[in-house]
Amino acid sequence: MSAAPAGPVVSVRDLRIHFPAGRGETVKAVDGVSFDVQPGESFGVIGESGSGKSTLGRALVSLLAPTSGTVRHDGRDLAALPASEFRRQRRSYQIVFQDPNAALDPRMTILQSVREPLDIAGEGDAASRGRAALQALDHVGLAAEHAARYPHELSGGQKQRVNIARALTMTPRLIVCDEAVAALDVSIRAEILNLLTALQRELKLAYVFITHDLGIVAHVSQRVAVMYLGQFVEMAPVEMLLARPLHPYTEALLWAQPVAVPASLRPPGRRVLQGEIPSPISPPSGCRFRTRCPHAADRCAADVPAWREAEPGRWVACHYAGAVTGTTPLLEETSHA
Numbered sequence: 001m002s003a004a005p006a007g008p009v010v011s012v013r014d015l016r017i018h019f020p021a022g023r024g025e026t027v028k029a030v031d032g033v034s035f036d037v038q039p040g041e042s043f044g045v046i047g048e049s050g051s052g053k054s055t056l057g058r059a060l061v062s063l064l065a066p067t068s069g070t071v072r073h074d075g076r077d078l079a080a081l082p083a084s085e086f087r088r089q090r091r092s093y094q095i096v097f098q099d100p101n102a103a104l105d106p107r108m109t110i111l112q113s114v115r116e117p118l119d120i121a122g123e124g125d126a127a128s129r130g131r132a133a134l135q136a137l138d139h140v141g142l143a144a145e146h147a148a149r150y151p152h153e154l155s156g157g158q159k160q161r162v163n164i165a166r167a168l169t170m171t172p173r174l175i176v177c178d179e180a181v182a183a184l185d186v187s188i189r190a191e192i193l194n195l196l197t198a199l200q201r202e203l204k205l206a207y208v209f210i211t212h213d214l215g216i217v218a219h220v221s222q223r224v225a226v227m228y229l230g231q232f233v234e235m236a237p238v239e240m241l242l243a244r245p246l247h248p249y250t251e252a253l254l255w256a257q258p259v260a261v262p263a264s265l266r267p268p269g270r271r272v273l274q275g276e277i278p279s280p281i282s283p284p285s286g287c288r289f290r291t292r293c294p295h296a297a298d299r300c301a302a303d304v305p306a307w308r309e310a311e312p313g314r315w316v317a318c319h320y321a322g323a324v325t326g327t328t329p330l331l332e333e334t335s336h337a
């Protein structure tokens with residue numbers, strides 16, 4: 001096997017993904033996002049329903065093409081490759097969805113399902129592909145006896161293990177987990193998260209963990225981005241973000257998640273997030289969070305807050321970052337912009 005490439009596994013720059021919405025309108029599902037994920041890193045993406053997480057996740061594995069901006073995989077623009085090479089290279093970047101049934105054909109045995117990506121790739125002979133599929137099942141903790149069963153004969157957690165095994169057969173560099181444990185019972189959820197963490201260590205996988213649940217991010221990710229209405233509003237190492245949010249939206253999410261922040265650590269009188277996320281067809285002017293932000297000032301309607309590195313490794317988009325969350329002195333917008 002050739003040496004792993006140096007540099008980010010995936011590098012996203014000013015990514016926009018817009019969908020036509022009829023009547024000449026456009027859904028700005030992802031609207032100017034930039035970040036890198038390093039080899040072996042687990043990167044969390046959190047945000048409310050409709051913030052653009054799944055759209056971003058699909059773009060990370062080239063299931064959606066950018067409207068503008070770039071997604072580079074190990075330094076390469078896969079979209080620029082000839083079709084057959086694009087398909088071959090894309091296999092290194094896999095996605096696991098929330099619905100354990102989504103990628104499993106009910107008419108196929110588990111072995112056939114796990115072998116399917118290898119069959120499509122056409123590598124080796126049928127016997128070697130079968131062995132590789134059994135090995136992948138073993139890797140995710142499923143015994144050989146499961147291989148002959150059909151999806152309806154497995155539990156949700158077992159089916160999600162099968163989906164992870166399918167991804168592993170492609171020896172991926174990155175797996176995007178889009179709410180991959182959200183449909184599972186709490187006890188099973190922990191098992192799958194522990195499995196993913198063990199695989200990350202063993203196989204040096206990178207993950208992008210998309211979730212509503214800050215508790216999950218705290219459990220499995222090293223860095224996290226907070227997404228709101230198609231954009232990142234904050235990005236930081238997980239412990240820092242949990243201990244000291246700089247953006248009012250992050251703070252509101254934290255207070256809304258009792259698991260992530262014990263009541264004893266929450267300042268009294270903090271407000272829980274009010275209202276609904278606005279439409280991504282016509283987002284608010286200036287700061288997109290201003291219609292729900294308890295700290296919004298006149299400037300917030302007029303000026304778009306810059307996406308800036310307010311402290312080393314900590315990115316935020318708020319004119320009053322830090323000061324309004326009461327966690328730190330005002331981090332001047334000009335200081336690191």
Ligand SMILES: Nc1ncnc2c1ncn2[C@@H]1O[C@H](COP(=O)(O)OP(=O)(O)OP(=O)(O)O)[C@@H](O)[C@H]1O
Binds near residue numbers: 020054
């Ligand atoms: N193919 C599409 N055509 C039009 N609009 C779309 C399409 N896919 C997503 N959208 C819209 O883009 C926005 C972001 O959707 P997305 O599914 O990425 O959000 P999400 O953060 O994953 O939400 P959830 O937490 O509910 O899964 C939503 O307003 C959604 O309705």
Ligand code: SF4
Binds near residue numbers: 287296317
């Ligand atoms: S820029 Fe203004 S409206 Fe936006 S999060 Fe900061 S204080 Fe709130």
Ligand SMILES: [Mg+2]
Binds near residue numbers: 053054055178
């Ligand atoms: Mg989603």
